[in-house]
Amino acid sequence: MIWESWPWKQALLRDAKKLDGFFLGEDDEQANVDYERAIFQAGFTIRKLLEAKKLTDRTALSDVKCRKLALLDPARIPDRMTRHWPSEFYDVANRQSATVKLSFLTNQLVHSFVFAPTTRCETDFHAEGFFLNSDYDRSKCLYEYELAELVRIMRLVGNDEVDRIDYKRDDNGEWISRNYGPDEPEAKQS
Template sequence: MILESYYWKKELLKTSEKLKKKIKVKKYWTPKKYAKFEKEIMFGFYIIRKLIEANKLTNKIVSTKKEYKVHNNLGTKITIRNRHSFDEYYDFGNYSIRKSDLKFLNNQFIHSYIFSPIISTVDDYSLKLMENEKLTDEEHCEIHENSEKEVIGIFFNSDKNKDKSIFQIDIKTIIEIFQDVGNCNVTSISMKYNEKKDDWDCVLKDDENKIPNESLELINKLEEE
């Protein structure tokens, strides 16, 4: 249960701003920096999961589907002994496009078996140099290390689908999700008793984001604390 969702949503908005600042990669990520990024993503999706379970988000937000890429497994069983070299076991040369709602994405990140940020070279000069097929692996790595880089997305999957596929989502999509949820304001709720589950079904709306004066006063009060 979440008593006051304001603080949880505010944390998501803060995280989205932190992620924006991390897109530009100035130097090689240390294990500490990698862990911090990992925590921000996973904790962000955990917040969303708790907000959904506590009926603190509108049905529209929860059902909104986000796009990502799917790379199929090439036939190798993924285990804790080989997942560190996952780039060898999925077809990254091909992909299909899929859309899923927040509940699915939450489960994939919270129960992630593989989680790896995608840091890519973005400056044209370095990209041109890397087109040279005669480059050794060491030369290729050196160019990459000295180039302008950005976090463009994340590779991820869960223990349930690791042997089928791996997903690739844009970092801007994750930022958008955190912002949408962080700015979600439930202004009306209707309930109907569900005999099968012996509980109430809730339909939550935002009435086109028209926030009642009482809610605005509460938000302003919380901001002052």
């Protein structure tokens, strides 16, 4: 459980700055490791902040833009040895615009099965984003996230500030909280 969120949010902001304009390089193993680490760490951090209720409800319920790629052949599903070649299994020619919730993205990162960085083109190794799905979704589809969208989310979460929390118990006696930021009218109510 995260008690003090500020150091975690500051680390997200530092990593967002590193990822912005990230250059993977051709066959640069360390750059790929740094890229993966920053993205997976962001997913873990954001998920823990969500679970600890350290984000405003507005941020916690944020939408994340992505593209969805259908599985080409239900009889051919990527496995541990083939998951590094998404274009062999998913329809990269027909990407569909999609939106997922922040919690969905973090779940996909924590439970990722396919993770493959994308670059601008075969000769320009600036990171463009990544392909991602979980062990659960690999037989259904693949998601493609732009790096700019992940950086936007990391900055949103990193700069998020809970100014007021309202608590009440539900019918089962569990605590329900509503978290508000300083610019929300509910934060100013007493």
